[in-house]
Amino acid sequence: IEAEAAWRCLQSVPLNKTAALDLIDSIKPFLQWQSTTAYIKNPPAEYADLVQKPVDVAAGIAQIEGNLINNVWQKEYDFGYALYRLLQSTHDGHLTYFPDVIFKIFTWGRPAPIVSVSEDGKKLPSIFLYSDILAKSGGADFQPSAITKINGEEVLDFLYEFSQVGSLQDRDALWNNMFYELAQVSLGTSGSGTGSFSGGGRGRVIYPGPKTDFTFANGTVVGYTNYARVLVDFAGITSGEDLYKNFFVYPDTTFDLANPTVDAKSTATATTATSAAAKATPAPGYPVPVIRESHNLIGGYYLEDPAYADVAVLSVPSFVGIVEAELDFQATSEKFFALAKAAGKTKLIIDVSANGGGTILQGYDLFKQLFPSIDPYGAADRLRAHEALDLAGEVFSEMSGKYPRTLDQDPTIVDIESSPLNYRSDLIPSTGQHFTSWPQKYGPVTRNNDTFTNTFRWDLNDPLTLWNSGGIEVTGYGTRANITTQPFLAENIVIVYDGYCASTCTIFSELMRQLAGVETIAMGGRPNTNIIQAVGGTKGTNNFPWSYIQSIVETTYNFSTPQQKEEYKSTELANYDNYLWALRAVGSPNINARDGIRKGDEEGMPLQFVYEEADCRLFYEGEMTVDVSEMWRAVADVKWTGRKECV
Numbered sequence: 001i002e003a004e005a006a007w008r009c010l011q012s013v014p015l016n017k018t019a020a021l022d023l024i025d026s027i028k029p030f031l032q033w034q035s036t037t038a039y040i041k042n043p044p045a046e047y048a049d050l051v052q053k054p055v056d057v058a059a060g061i062a063q064i065e066g067n068l069i070n071n072v073w074q075k076e077y078d079f080g081y082a083l084y085r086l087l088q089s090t091h092d093g094h095l096t097y098f099p100d101v102i103f104k105i106f107t108w109g110r111p112a113p114i115v116s117v118s119e120d121g122k123k124l125p126s127i128f129l130y131s132d133i134l135a136k137s138g139g140a141d142f143q144p145s146a147i148t149k150i151n152g153e154e155v156l157d158f159l160y161e162f163s164q165v166g167s168l169q170d171r172d173a174l175w176n177n178m179f180y181e182l183a184q185v186s187l188g189t190s191g192s193g194t195g196s197f198s199g200g201g202r203g204r205v206i207y208p209g210p211k212t213d214f215t216f217a218n219g220t221v222v223g224y225t226n227y228a229r230v231l232v233d234f235a236g237i238t239s240g241e242d243l244y245k246n247f248f249v250y251p252d253t254t255f256d257l258a259n260p261t262v263d264a265k266s267t268a269t270a271t272t273a274t275s276a277a278a279k280a281t282p283a284p285g286y287p288v289p290v291i292r293e294s295h296n297l298i299g300g301y302y303l304e305d306p307a308y309a310d311v312a313v314l315s316v317p318s319f320v321g322i323v324e325a326e327l328d329f330q331a332t333s334e335k336f337f338a339l340a341k342a343a344g345k346t347k348l349i350i351d352v353s354a355n356g357g358g359t360i361l362q363g364y365d366l367f368k369q370l371f372p373s374i375d376p377y378g379a380a381d382r383l384r385a386h387e388a389l390d391l392a393g394e395v396f397s398e399m400s401g402k403y404p405r406t407l408d409q410d411p412t413i414v415d416i417e418s419s420p421l422n423y424r425s426d427l428i429p430s431t432g433q434h435f436t437s438w439p440q441k442y443g444p445v446t447r448n449n450d451t452f453t454n455t456f457r458w459d460l461n462d463p464l465t466l467w468n469s470g471g472i473e474v475t476g477y478g479t480r481a482n483i484t485t486q487p488f489l490a491e492n493i494v495i496v497y498d499g500y501c502a503s504t505c506t507i508f509s510e511l512m513r514q515l516a517g518v519e520t521i522a523m524g525g526r527p528n529t530n531i532i533q534a535v536g537g538t539k540g541t542n543n544f545p546w547s548y549i550q551s552i553v554e555t556t557y558n559f560s561t562p563q564q565k566e567e568y569k570s571t572e573l574a575n576y577d578n579y580l581w582a583l584r585a586v587g588s589p590n591i592n593a594r595d596g597i598r599k600g601d602e603e604g605m606p607l608q609f610v611y612e613e614a615d616c617r618l619f620y621e622g623e624m625t626v627d628v629s630e631m632w633r634a635v636a637d638v639k640w641t642g643r644k645e646c647v
Contacts, residue, residue: 004210006106006228012240013076013101016248020068020079023584024061026253027083027097029575030546031057034591035384038450039609040090047609051169052091060086076101076248084205091169092608093356093502094543094592100248102205103586106228109199110212113180114147116524118619121634121644124527125619127155129214130180130194137626144622149215156527159197165206166196169608172525173499173536177201179524181498182628183317183354186283186296190321191354192500204229253579257557258565286315287629290339293332295325297358300336302345303632307641312340313349313632316366319358319504326470330365334475337369337487348488349635350495350512351628353523356537357503361469364460367511368475370493372484376476378510379596379607380429380455381541383420385444388572389453392556396421397438399559405463416555418464420594425464426456429599434459447604455597455604490516494639495534496631497614498523502537509535510596510607521635521646522614529647534614539607540592547588550576616646 031037034057041056048054064082066072073079080101087095113130132144150158163174177196184191184200192201199208213223237243282289283296292299297318303311314336320329340348364376383389400422403413418425423435423442435441435456444451459465460477473480495518501509512518520534553576557565568574581589595606616638624631637644 001228001230002210003108003208003226003228006108006230007207007210009240009243010077010101010105011075013244013248014240015073015076015079016244017068017071019248019250020076021065022578023099023580024065024068024083026578026581028061029388029572030549030581030589030591031061032386032388032572033384033544033549033593034092034095035382035452035540035595036090036092036592036606036608037384038448039606040092042448043609044605046611050611051171051609055086055090057086057090060089076244088165088167088202091167092540092592093167093538094540094590096167096587097581097589098205098586100584100586104247105232105243106230107199107204108207108226108228109204110197110208110226111224112212112214113194113198115179115622115625116175116527116620117622117625119621121619121621122647124529125524126527127159128622130625133622133625137623145216145218145220147214148217149213151209151211151213152215160526162197162206166202167538168499168502168536169538170499170533170536172522172532175526176499176524176536178203180625181354182283182285182625183315183351183498184500186286186315187317187354188296190318248584250580250583253583254577255579257554257568257574257577285626285628287627291332291336293325293328295322297322297325298329298332300332300340301629301632302340302343303629303636305633308633308636310345311347311349311632311636311640312336312343312345313351313629315351315353315628317352317354319355319362319366319508320470321358323470326359326362326472329362330472330475333366333369341487346488347492347636347640348494349632349639350493351632352495352501352505352509353498354500355502355505356500357505359470360504360507360542361458361460361465361472361474363504363508364458364511365469365472365474367508367516369483370487370512371490371516372476372486374511374515376460376511376515377429377457377599378514379507379541379598380457381420381426381594382445382455382597382604383453383593383595385442385451385453386572388553388576389421390442391568391571391573392552393421393423393438393442395556395559395564396552397423400424407464407466412555414464414467416559418462418467419552420456421552425459425462427459429455429457445604452595452604490518493518494521494635495519496521496523496635497534497536499525499533499536501535503540503543506535506537506539506607507541507596510539510598514598519615519639521616521618521638523618523631524620525617531613531647532617533612535612538592539596539610540594541596542592542594543590544593545588545590546581546585549591550579550582618644619647 080099084102115130116125118125126146128144166174168174179195196203208226289299299315301313400417423438443454460474522532522534525532
């Protein structure tokens with residue numbers, strides 16, 4: 001429907017102050033697990049200057065509470081939007097909460113995707129309608145005209161501001177994510193589609209106004225009516241009050257943690273949509289693959305041009321978020337490397353465009369397939385230290401000591417044993433040995449006026465690794481310990497980024513760059529000639545869904561003595577006695593649980609706040625938005641043939 005009609009509808013939903021305050025109370029405990037809160041509030045100067053400004057999350061929550069108490073808002077939307085934007089403003093893609101009023105009733109879009117491309121790869125990029133670039137590529141006999149204004153505002157000013165609605169941290173990555181991109185489109189509904197400007201990704205959350213008017217360099221002005229997608233049944237709804245009663249009223253969600261009467265798992269995930277992604281057709285704009293995973297999560301390609309006869313391309317737009325794809329994902333890269341070597345390919349482009357992460361150990365595995373002789377320790381992990389974690393860790397560690405460390409037992413026990421809250425699960429980074437007690441792992445250590453656990457790293461020889469890896473054995477360990485052949489020399493590999501790389505992608509990138517010395521090329525970015533970062537998404541190494549945190553707390557209670565349960569009443573654990581946060585969320589709320597701390601960093605700076613420039617930058621050109629192999633050829637030209645130069 002027309003966006004303006006949907007907007008008027010949302011604006012008519014009245015605020016229930018009491019319910020809003022209850023929601024804030026139910027959210028607060030989970031924010032204790034966010035590992036970067038102190039650094040978001042007080043980031044390094046370079047980060048604050050070049051990346052994002054400080055955000056005080058606790059002060060922001062307090063301000064929202066104050067606005068509710070003081071009757072500043074009368075509309076449910078104003079409250080929900082303020083809550084959403086507070087967490088979004090941290091630009092940590094692992095810190096998410098989508099309130100029902102923001103994401104349950106409507107999402108938003110513009111009918112005209114745009115792109116930012118350079119005329120020749122040297123001139124600064126301009127903004128164009130993607131439809132014009134597509135038509136020109138298809139043989140249309142006109143010259144696309146650049147957009148100079150959007151809704152009467154200078155196009156660059158408009159887009160600089162709008163880009164900040166995204167989840168990424170880096171400003172050039174946020175810029176790229178506004179535009180149509182083949183890699184995102186290849187992922188279907190799990191990607192950010194045609195760009196945030198047209199309503200992909202986080203752009204779906206932001207009301208774009210009733211119309212979008214484009215002014216072009218040739219003087220033409222074209223207007224489009226923006227739209228809203230309707231996500232609920234409006235039968236019988238005639239007012240904002242009706243909408244509230246039907247979709248924003250929930251039963252009492254408090255319960256006794258010591259004597260639960262509801263199923264925590266089913267309640268905590270009540271509003272999470274979980275369905276297996278449909279198998280994808282070959283991605284538009286991609287050449288015929290040598291081999292591809294059926295959901296387009298990974299694929300191998302050759303460049304059909306004699307000038308690139310020795311070049312192979314591995315496209316990795318995801319590190320898997322689909323259970324049934326885990327084994328196939330690993331097998332696809334393994335088979336492709338063998339096929340490429342047999343075909344005489346000696347050079348490898350790894351394209352991680354659109355890669356927002358996935359299964360952590362898939363990142364380790366792909367690195368070990370490429371560099372089997374290197375110990376995959378590039379960064380250690382740590383958790384934020386707080387009372388609830390400490391109490392849960394004591395119980396998890398004590399329980400784990402009563403059972404063998406094997407997969408062949410009750411899944412609840414395996415889940416406890418394999419958790420980072422069991423000190424036996426991880427290694428001490430400096431020695432490679434196991435911790436000997438929970439206090440030894442927990443610490444805490446003080447950094448930046450906050451407390452953290454001691455650092456730890458994965459034990460990839462652990463028999464419980466399969467529980468955390470999606471079912472794969474990491475190359476170089478277990479039954480795959482005999483894989484020792486390196487398929488490509490490090491100097492013959494290059495990684496190309498669009499800035500979207502986040503989470504597991506950043507783990508893989510860290511291993512490739514820091515341990516193997518592989519070079520990087522960053523695509524696109526704002527229209528200037530500055531060198532830019534390659535990685536633009538969250539560099540946190542593990543998110544915890546709030547439902548998982550809830551299960552940690554309830555498991556702690558379930559395996560505690562009556563005396564311990566009584567003692568918990570005066571601790572942080574007692575604050576997790578309300579499921580309202582789950583019922584009022586769309587999708588799965590998350591926090592960033594683990595910081596990545598680079599090997600040898602004695603200051604303990606999270607990689608999230610480390611600014612790192614790419615080795616090279618290239619502008620997107622028009623044909624690259626239609627045929628991804630044009631981008632791969634440009635990468636090969638700048639890396640190996642010398643036909644192209646970095647910006």
